[in-house]
Amino acid sequence: MLAKEDVEHMIKQTSSQAQPLSKTLRASGISRSPISGHYKMATVKILLALALCYAAEGIHLSYRPSLHITGLAATLATVVAIGSQTEGRRVTGSGSFDGSCNNLERPDWGLPNTPLSRLAPANYDDGVSAIKTHSNTGRPLPNTRELSLQLYPDLQVIDPVWTLNTQQWGQIVAHDMSLSANDVEAHKGLTNCCDDNGRLTSLAQTVPFCAPILIPLNDPVYPRGTECMNFVRTETTRDRGCTPANVAAQQLTSVTTFMDLSTVYGSSQSQASAVRARRGGRLLTTVRGGREWLPNNPKPTVNCETAKLPNEPCYLAGDARVNQNPQLATLQVVLLREHNRIADTLALLNPHWDDETIFQEARRIHIAETQHINYYEYLPILLGFENMVKNKLIYPDTHGYVNDYDPGVDPSIINEYNTAAFRHFHSLIRGYLELVSESRRTIGAVRLSDWYTRPMLLELDNAFDHLVRGLTTQGQDFSDQSLDSEITQFLFKRNYTYGSDLRARDIQRGRDHGLASYINTRTALGLPAPKNFSDMLEYISQENVAALQNHYASVEDVELMVAGSLERNAPGAQAGPTFVFIITEQFYRTRVGDRYFYENGADPDIAFTPSQLDSIRKGASMARLLCDNSDGIQSMQPRAFEQISHTNELVPCDTLPAINLTLWQDV
Numbered sequence: 001m002l003a004k005e006d007v008e009h010m011i012k013q014t015s016s017q018a019q020p021l022s023k024t025l026r027a028s029g030i031s032r033s034p035i036s037g038h039y040k041m042a043t044v045k046i047l048l049a050l051a052l053c054y055a056a057e058g059i060h061l062s063y064r065p066s067l068h069i070t071g072l073a074a075t076l077a078t079v080v081a082i083g084s085q086t087e088g089r090r091v092t093g094s095g096s097f098d099g100s101c102n103n104l105e106r107p108d109w110g111l112p113n114t115p116l117s118r119l120a121p122a123n124y125d126d127g128v129s130a131i132k133t134h135s136n137t138g139r140p141l142p143n144t145r146e147l148s149l150q151l152y153p154d155l156q157v158i159d160p161v162w163t164l165n166t167q168q169w170g171q172i173v174a175h176d177m178s179l180s181a182n183d184v185e186a187h188k189g190l191t192n193c194c195d196d197n198g199r200l201t202s203l204a205q206t207v208p209f210c211a212p213i214l215i216p217l218n219d220p221v222y223p224r225g226t227e228c229m230n231f232v233r234t235e236t237t238r239d240r241g242c243t244p245a246n247v248a249a250q251q252l253t254s255v256t257t258f259m260d261l262s263t264v265y266g267s268s269q270s271q272a273s274a275v276r277a278r279r280g281g282r283l284l285t286t287v288r289g290g291r292e293w294l295p296n297n298p299k300p301t302v303n304c305e306t307a308k309l310p311n312e313p314c315y316l317a318g319d320a321r322v323n324q325n326p327q328l329a330t331l332q333v334v335l336l337r338e339h340n341r342i343a344d345t346l347a348l349l350n351p352h353w354d355d356e357t358i359f360q361e362a363r364r365i366h367i368a369e370t371q372h373i374n375y376y377e378y379l380p381i382l383l384g385f386e387n388m389v390k391n392k393l394i395y396p397d398t399h400g401y402v403n404d405y406d407p408g409v410d411p412s413i414i415n416e417y418n419t420a421a422f423r424h425f426h427s428l429i430r431g432y433l434e435l436v437s438e439s440r441r442t443i444g445a446v447r448l449s450d451w452y453t454r455p456m457l458l459e460l461d462n463a464f465d466h467l468v469r470g471l472t473t474q475g476q477d478f479s480d481q482s483l484d485s486e487i488t489q490f491l492f493k494r495n496y497t498y499g500s501d502l503r504a505r506d507i508q509r510g511r512d513h514g515l516a517s518y519i520n521t522r523t524a525l526g527l528p529a530p531k532n533f534s535d536m537l538e539y540i541s542q543e544n545v546a547a548l549q550n551h552y553a554s555v556e557d558v559e560l561m562v563a564g565s566l567e568r569n570a571p572g573a574q575a576g577p578t579f580v581f582i583i584t585e586q587f588y589r590t591r592v593g594d595r596y597f598y599e600n601g602a603d604p605d606i607a608f609t610p611s612q613l614d615s616i617r618k619g620a621s622m623a624r625l626l627c628d629n630s631d632g633i634q635s636m637q638p639r640a641f642e643q644i645s646h647t648n649e650l651v652p653c654d655t656l657p658a659i660n661l662t663l664w665q666d667v
């Protein structure tokens with residue numbers, strides 16, 4: 001008898017290693033011309049994937065009468081559905097929790113525990129999986145902590161236009177779409193390759209997952225004798241026995257790749273069950289001080305290990321990283337409350353709806369609203385409005401549906417996107433978070449590293465509203481090569497004086513994931529590739545090219561994370577052309593590869609009505625989301641990613657446009 005794991009295993013073996021660009025973006029202006037393909041696959045893959053599709057969500061076959069399942073698939077589906085079925089449920093217009101069956105031809109696309117894809121061929125020391133330690137000339141690659149120290153100083157240059165909310169919402173988007181397997185980020189590593197005192201452990205030599213970051217002897221920050229920072233490699237297809245002998249390993253992601261608010265609802269049926277109230281379509285909350293917060297995490301010592309007091313709040317949400325930093329937790333609370341606000345309204349409008357109907361409809365509206373904010377408000381700031389229009393990521397003047405869903409586009413996460421390009425925005429992080437009153441006066445500030453994995457801050461007095469106003473008042477750090485020392489020296493410091501270095505980890509992660517070099521990535525993207533260091537002057541300053549030359553033996557060894565983050569920002573964008581290209585490609589795939597994308601009207605079982613869609617477009621905004629779900633905020637600027645100015649003045653919350661939920665009332 002086949003077990004679910006066997007089916008998953010077989011499916012993963014069929015997953016493609018590298019994906020062609022779904023579209024080819026062109027160099028300077030980053031324009032795009034359609035190429036690419038529909039991935040036809042062998043019947044057996046369809047059958048196996050269908051089987052997984054049913055198994056993964058515990059769907060009883062009778063709930064899907066319209067699908068024609070024959071022979072092997074039906075047998076496998078029945079086999080796997082019997083052990084895993086926990087409850088009868090239906091898949092509505094917001095899709096399954098794990099993303100299965102979003103693509104009906106490739107039901108396994110977008111699932112957790114599936115491989116990332118690549119734009120450029122992998123680059124491992126042994127060609128298949130060994131972390132890159134040496135350059136092609138045979139010299140050791142520069143030490144990643146050394147690169148962080150030399151190239152990413154803490155300069156405190158503040159963005160004059162965009163608020164800290166732009167940075168923070170970015171982390172929500174990042175977490176919705178990917179989580180490198182085994183990487184719980186904030187939590188003390190289960191594998192200690194380097195101990196809390198910065199000493200290499202015996203595991204460093206014996207455990208293949210270990211790749212500790214070595215501290216240079218002359219490091220100006222860490223005390224003498226500190227040898228290392230812990231670093232555990234991401235789990236790959238090879239670790240699960242899913243890669244043939246000579247094929248390069250591909251990293252796995254632990255969450256759905258779709259933009260489906262898995263941060264709120266989880267990436268599996270069981271994660272969703274753990275956060276549902278099973279009453280009125282609501283998500284579970286804990287009430288403290290008369291306000292609703294995320295429910296209590298059953299494992300506070302793992303997830304909130306810096307808690308100092310007994311019974312300190314530690315949250316449970318769809319994503320394991322929820323407690324990582326206070327602003328992230330703030331937005332997670334906002335998203336929790338938004339679901340319940342929508343659910344409560346739907347319940348009033350439709351008293352005959354049961355819990356399941358309200359829950360699924362609220363989830364569907366919530367995801368649509370978030371997709372709208374992401375594509376029409378947030379991403380244009382990073383990628384440039386014109387670039388997004390030109391590359392068909394948004395359709396600003398369209399009324400009615402945009403039927404651009406393409407079942408041939410793989411919505412998986414591109415390794416170059418989540419291991420390099422999107423991490424560029426770590427440079428936007430501020431080390432001190434301002435607490436701001438209703439009159440927008442700064443009344444205090446907290447140090448980020450004092451509150452990693454300690455969400456208790458949110459619940460102290462009125463800190464929650466102060467933090468929300470801080471997000472929309474304080475400027476984010478400018479998008480450049482400077483990084484705040486709160487993340488390059490004190491990351492997750494817990495009770496120690498110093499912590500880890502996020503930029504060193506970003507670069508080390510690129511080596512761990514076998515990312516192609518800067519040159520090879522640009523070549524794969526069809527962008528002009530520098531042949532020598534001087535050629536780089538076109539996109540990178542002379543000073544930075546000189547620094548690269550100083551660190552790398554050959555221009556061919558320069559890493560994507562490093563050179564990409566040193567490029568001058570592309571016009572109207574918050575990153576250089578290479579990263580803008582990669583991120584544009586990712587969000588094109590994320591949109592076009594999602595059958596449930598809110599603007600898609602091709603399938604009447606999934607689509608919003610034209611008037612509902614119109615209302616989402618007019619009423620969904622970051623400003624309204626924050627207003628509706630804070631405790632007592634009365635005013636907000638309409639464009640909440642942008643700082644308050646005479647063209648973006650504070651207005652009363654109730655004058656901001658809102659989604660008209662009466663359009664969901666049964667007639």
Ligand code: HEM
Pocket residue numbers: 167168169170171174178179180181183185186324325417418419422423425426428429487502505506509
């Ligand atoms: C205070 C804010 C933030 C903190 C403390 C933080 C911390 C981290 C940490 C510790 C990791 C894992 C590093 C590793 O590979 O070992 C990570 C990964 C990542 N971060 Fe951030 N981050 C923050 C904000 C952001 C923002 C603003 C963005 C983008 C807009 C972002 C994008 C990413 C991405 C794409 C990953 C990889 C996710 C994955 O697939 O595993 N982060 N971050």
